[in-house]
Amino acid sequence: MTSKFVQTDTASQYQQLKGPEGKGLKRTLRLLRLVLDPMGYMEDNVQRYGHVFQIGGDNSPPLIYAGDPKLVQEIFALDATQVNTGQNNGILRAMVGDYSILLLDGNAHKRQRKLLMPSFHGDYLRSYRQLICNLTREISANWQSGQSIVARPPMQKLTLSIMLQAVFGLREGTRLSQIQSLMSLMLDSFAYPITSVFLFFPSLQKDWGRWSPWGRFIYWREQLRQLIYDEIRDRRQYLEQAGETSEKRTDILTLLIQARDENGEGMSDLELHDELITLLFAGHETTTSALVWILYWIHHLPEVETKIRSELASLGSSPDPEAITQLPYLSAVCQEALRIYPIAPTTFPRTLRQSMTLAGYSFEAGTAVMPATYIIHHREDLYPESKQFRPERFLEHQYAPHEYLPFGGGHRRCLGSALAMMELKLSTATLLQDFNFSLSRSGAIRPARRGLTMAPPASMKIRVFKKR
Numbered sequence: 001m002t003s004k005f006v007q008t009d010t011a012s013q014y015q016q017l018k019g020p021e022g023k024g025l026k027r028t029l030r031l032l033r034l035v036l037d038p039m040g041y042m043e044d045n046v047q048r049y050g051h052v053f054q055i056g057g058d059n060s061p062p063l064i065y066a067g068d069p070k071l072v073q074e075i076f077a078l079d080a081t082q083v084n085t086g087q088n089n090g091i092l093r094a095m096v097g098d099y100s101i102l103l104l105d106g107n108a109h110k111r112q113r114k115l116l117m118p119s120f121h122g123d124y125l126r127s128y129r130q131l132i133c134n135l136t137r138e139i140s141a142n143w144q145s146g147q148s149i150v151a152r153p154p155m156q157k158l159t160l161s162i163m164l165q166a167v168f169g170l171r172e173g174t175r176l177s178q179i180q181s182l183m184s185l186m187l188d189s190f191a192y193p194i195t196s197v198f199l200f201f202p203s204l205q206k207d208w209g210r211w212s213p214w215g216r217f218i219y220w221r222e223q224l225r226q227l228i229y230d231e232i233r234d235r236r237q238y239l240e241q242a243g244e245t246s247e248k249r250t251d252i253l254t255l256l257i258q259a260r261d262e263n264g265e266g267m268s269d270l271e272l273h274d275e276l277i278t279l280l281f282a283g284h285e286t287t288t289s290a291l292v293w294i295l296y297w298i299h300h301l302p303e304v305e306t307k308i309r310s311e312l313a314s315l316g317s318s319p320d321p322e323a324i325t326q327l328p329y330l331s332a333v334c335q336e337a338l339r340i341y342p343i344a345p346t347t348f349p350r351t352l353r354q355s356m357t358l359a360g361y362s363f364e365a366g367t368a369v370m371p372a373t374y375i376i377h378h379r380e381d382l383y384p385e386s387k388q389f390r391p392e393r394f395l396e397h398q399y400a401p402h403e404y405l406p407f408g409g410g411h412r413r414c415l416g417s418a419l420a421m422m423e424l425k426l427s428t429a430t431l432l433q434d435f436n437f438s439l440s441r442s443g444a445i446r447p448a449r450r451g452l453t454m455a456p457p458a459s460m461k462i463r464v465f466k467k468r
């Protein structure tokens, strides 16, 4: 493919950016490969074209996979006046709605981010610590010693409960369990690589009634929408009636209802609905997959289990959650799990609003540039023996934001990264305190497509043994 998008760096070497070619059926097959095996797709293209390559660029605007840290650094430095990001996330609209932060750009995005951000900081996050440990114990309370379980469903139930109680501040009740089961049904619609194809091919998104796959998804989505509106209405009423005398609630729904922008404006019900759904979707699928990977790695590699258990033991029999979150090896295990198989193999693509040169590459306006997380995470110059799971690399070296990017970066960086890391550490530690585990099958496993993310295979099983 001849490209207008050229690298103009060292000694005026004039290297054209290349990438896979082909239209029609070839293009569809390429997209299918990208959906079903994005990591293999990226590895093949890196071998053929190098760490930075492009797709499209003839009839469609080019999309650049950026596996060069310097280029990623410059992409992350771009702000909303220079790039549009939300406009590329239309694929998520069916899930999250028009007002979701994921779909917004410019000032609208800035405003939503400002309103959402405080809910994910410091004191508020700290108030969820004990809740996370308690919910982990609740989920595992009925496990029988020697029982073999499919790992994902209980982890999904756990992260969903954390989100519903932390994000919505929902307590036990019918609405909680209804939302819980609808969310699971909707997400399970895209649980397998082949069913995930619905998300990537809009032509398949046809509502032919409740017995068709897409029709069923829409039906569940409408039910969920109603439940969320009911919760928003009840919470507004409660806060109005209780006024100053209300107990200080720290859940994110309450904080969002009370949040005001610089003009003193709060969020409308529509905005609240779309942001809550966004947080639920963005926040619990991703964390579930990460948690299952962590359990896998700890029990796939005996030396990792030995080290992590001895670090935990150093805190005594009932460790303080704060101390758990500070443990270096536990943190490194979580970081390494997100490095080797990032849940999102790339960040969101950013479309350049004007022509520009970044890290020596010249791009025309309209080009989409996309930090390729998986490619960066497997560069041998940054991560020697990158296919090996070696948490120590995070103890020996501090990686820059453009070298380690499981949560993306710049002005679109994941809002929930601190909450996610806290959940991963506290849930893992709590499970290891109460149980020993072994994998039901000892071989290596590869990530599989699950909706928009990459996850451990849905069938992965673990055997649980009660410690006390």
Ligand code: HEM
Binding pocket: 101, 102, 113, 278, 279, 280, 282, 283, 284, 286, 287, 290, 343, 344, 346, 347, 348, 349, 406, 407, 408, 409, 410, 411, 412, 413, 414, 415, 416, 417, 419, 420
């Ligand atoms: C292990 C868990 C998670 C992973 C791997 C993850 C990953 C990501 C990634 C890669 C992005 C795109 C960033 C970019 O393009 O630069 C993102 C965005 C986002 N994430 Fe997460 N995420 C996780 C958990 C969470 C949680 C727990 C929440 C909230 C409760 C959350 C909320 C969001 C939101 C709201 C955005 C959009 C930010 C924006 O567009 O400004 N995520 N996440």
